[in-house]
Amino acid sequence: MNRPAANLSEVYPLVPLKSVSGRGVYLEDGRGRRVLDLYGGHAVAALGYAHPRLTEAIGRQAQALQFQSNIVALKIRDEAAERLADFAPEPLSRVFFVNSGAEANENALRIALRSTGRNKVVAMEHAFHGRTAAAAAVSWGSQSWYGFPRTPFDVTFVPRNDVDALQAAVGSDTAAVIIEPVQGVAGAFDFSRPFMAAARECCDRSGALLILDEVQTGVGRLGEPFGADYYDVRPDLLTAAKGLGGGFPCAAVLMTAELAADIGFGALGSTFGGGPLACAAINTVLEVIESDNLLARVRETSARIIETCVRGPVTGTCGAGLLVGLRTDPRAASVLEALLRKDILTGTSADPHVLRLLPPLILETRHVKRLARALEELDSETL
């Protein structure tokens, strides 16, 4: 891993690659090196790089109107909200635009606590929901980096897929259960269908709200519009970010009309959320997913990865859609380094033996073939 430039805070360990541009599923270093990007900027580059329709839409909006606040109605914002609500599962018909995944979760949790008047949240072991006060409070293991003197509400963590523990944890004091349908940072851990159904049942029984954190799983990544569709579970609140703007920073909280009616003026707000450039990006990402049939493509390339990439250092797979974990016998970090020497970028996760793939949704089977070949060629002695 490399160190950052002198004026950047030393927060992120860097992979040995400096990119200046990108095209399709490739990153370019300006000196002739082209790297196949199977990590997609943490799942953000949903349409890959320099997608002509996304570039054109952002450029066109930049010419027309670069910013206006939420006190002035915008045609492009109305369109983005309508398109996103149409894309989302019923009954999530209301949208509140924000800027990042953590901010979306912060607001979803606030809505749940305010609307139920309760003070406890049930979260999953190994979850990651962001680094702000409430989002980090429901992130597993955040005590080691939390930094605030106390969490804003009580949190109970439940072991993953343990239906009995979930049922025992959710009670009349629970405001919300928050789940990533497939845990990303934890290492592409996909919850069982019975567990997801039990989460909905526990919330119905106790009057708690079900929040799906789809910051990583949403907007087509699992081969369905959202993880809610993949699991056929209807949440009360859903958060989306990452791929939503295809690289333009933006996020959203989706909720039922009933919850939205409860919020009232002034309870939520954001200066930049729902800005015109973000909305132009959201409209285009959703349009391209539909017009280019990307959900079917995600299902197909995902199946191809699972069929063909268990080879070389890889002993199995986990996850769903294009949030795939490759279980590695050697440490995933050493497989990442070896693949990068072959000009393929992948990612690690909190599980030291899971290599995480979050490629652009436009990935093709020929790119999967290249990964499979590279894995085959990895020499166990160099790992």
Ligand SMILES: Cc1ncc(COP(=O)(O)O)c(C=O)c1O
């Ligand atoms: C599931 C999930 N929720 C929330 C976040 C936080 O998003 P952001 O970094 O945009 O605040 C992440 C980031 O990795 C995530 O994977």
